[in-house]
Amino acid sequence: xxxxxxxxxxxxxxxxxxxxxxxxxxxxxxxxxxxxxxxxxxxxxxxxxxxxxxxxxxxxxxxxxxxxxxxxxxxxxxxxxxxxxxxxxxxxxxxxxxxxxxxxxxxxxxxxxxxxxxxxxxxxxxxxxxxxxxxxxxxxxxxxxxxxxxxxxxxxxxxxxxxxxxxxxxxxxxxxxxxxxxxxxxxxxxxxxxxxxxxxxxxxxxxxxxxxxxxxxxxxxxxxxxxxxxxxxxxxxxxxxxxxxxxxxxxxxxxxxxxxxxxxxxxxxxxxxxxxxxxxxxxxxxxxxxxxxxxxxxxxxxxxxxxxxxxxxxxxxxxxxxxxxxxxxxxxxxxxxxxxxxxxxxxxxxxxxxx
Amino acid sequence: xxxxxxxxxxxxxxxxxxxxxxxxxxxxxxxxxxxxxxxxxxxxxxxxxxxxxxxxxxxxxxxxxxxxx
Ligand code: HEM
Ligand code: HEM
Ligand code: FES
Numbered sequence: 366x367x368x369x370x371x372x373x374x375x376x377x378x379x380x381x382x383x384x385x386x387x388x389x390x391x392x393x394x395x396x397x398x399x400x401x402x403x404x405x406x407x408x409x410x411x412x413x414x415x416x417x418x419x420x421x422x423x424x425x426x427x428x429x430x431x432x433x434x435x436x437x438x439x440x441x442x443x444x445x446x447x448x449x450x451x452x453x454x455x456x457x458x459x460x461x462x463x464x465x466x467x468x469x470x471x472x473x474x475x476x477x478x479x480x481x482x483x484x485x486x487x488x489x490x491x492x493x494x495x496x497x498x499x500x501x502x503x504x505x506x507x508x509x510x511x512x513x514x515x516x517x518x519x520x521x522x523x524x525x526x527x528x529x530x531x532x533x534x535x536x537x538x539x540x541x542x543x544x545x546x547x548x549x550x551x552x553x554x555x556x557x558x559x560x561x562x563x564x565x566x567x568x569x570x571x572x573x574x575x576x577x578x579x580x581x582x583x584x585x586x587x588x589x590x591x592x593x594x595x596x597x598x599x600x601x602x603x604x605x606x607x608x609x610x611x612x613x614x615x616x617x618x619x620x621x622x623x624x625x626x627x628x629x630x631x632x633x634x635x636x637x638x639x640x641x642x643x644x645x646x647x648x649x650x651x652x653x654x655x656x657x658x659x660x661x662x663x664x665x666x667x668x669x670x671x672x673x674x675x676x677x678x679x680x681x682x683x684x685x686x687x688x689x690x691x692x693x694x695x696x697x698x699x700x701x702x703x704x705x706x707x708x709x710x711x712x713x714x715x716x717x718x719x720x
Numbered sequence: 721x722x723x724x725x726x727x728x729x730x731x732x733x734x735x736x737x738x739x740x741x742x743x744x745x746x747x748x749x750x751x752x753x754x755x756x757x758x759x760x761x762x763x764x765x766x767x768x769x770x771x772x773x774x775x776x777x778x779x780x781x782x783x784x785x786x787x788x789x
Contacts, residue, residue, distance in 0.1 A: 481727045514773040522757055523782070 434578030629705030741776030
């Protein structure tokens, strides 16, 4: 953006989000520790802390991984997405407490270096029931660490979005490592299968969610636009676009977001200049198209970020004919001003079009 | 050579690498960062502190960028 870097770009909404995360974590940890203290008085505080942070971290990890597909399925989940990186950093911090206390508790008591002990205390790498599961947790934590330390926008620019995103995809490897860490660990520590079953159910739910959101995406991208005239293609009926929201159309392999704002229709390129977030999955807030990922804003009239910011995206011509909306997929130069296409027929008066 | 020795050596290498990064981070967050990214001009102290862990890990890349400017 056009202004200097701050440590954290807080605004009102993000503050509320962060307070909510913080309160939830404190509540979860204290409840967990209190229940452990009452039901199992012979547990040490360290053990309760290790277990409460472990379960909280894996819970947050499931939330983080389901936010993407959830917002694609239903816009109600958008508020969760805005500040996902803070959720990520929180998860890393909680997992770090869990890992550090585990190392303290299990490896720092002897005279071997704790990190050496982590890998050598148990070397039964070819056994399932006695596998050194802690090493798996360690590598997952290293991945989360790399993601957390590169979470500032500065790193996105410096490492290039491509490398940064690749780094991000490693979250799935980390997730797999965590699942194995828990599965192989719990067989050794627990007789109670509750956690085991919960983790399996969580993984199944995540995979289903990603599959459902993924197939929807593919179907939308393969939609064909057959009605064409003078460079415009017919895309939808005007009432199909919800107020202050968009519909995304993939025409000639380019994704275009068609927004409705004050009963006019505006089309802009769907890709945010910040990190390529899907603008059409965002909403219009304070008269600006607001990216669902980190809240970069663009004016619908010209695709430009309001001053002092300098980002610009491509805009497109839109036409309304009766109830039909026509879009010209030829991009105009970034930041080109063009009039919105006024909606002619009110939504409730559109009679089913004979196609 | 047993496993413990190998791991110890790897650990020493990693710690040395990170310490070099920490040394590099001092001039980098004060001066270098302004050179390689114009948005960092007038960046807050908080910003400069928050990028230090990343600098410790990615310092060879940043050094290369800084030398080029
Ligand atoms: C700490 C700094 C973090 C930042 C700035 C951040 C930000 C982002 C952004 C912008 C994306 C969208 C990029 C894309 O999908 O290609 C993303 C995706 C993702 N992030 Fe993070 N995140 C951070 C940490 C984490 C952590 C620690 C986790 C996991 C524990 C995580 C899990 C994910 C996953 C799974 C996706 C891709 C899924 C999807 O698109 O729905 N993130 N993150
Ligand atoms: C250095 C890294 C790590 C070490 C040394 C470590 C160590 C351990 C140990 C010793 C246990 C068994 C604790 C017990 O049941 O008393 C455990 C369990 C667990 N760990 Fe980790 N861990 C690490 C990283 C992680 C990470 C990154 C996550 C997830 C984000 C995680 C999630 C869990 C979970 C969910 C359990 C099961 C909790 C339970 O038994 O109630 N661990 N870990
Ligand atoms: S991708 Fe970050 S704000 Fe749009």
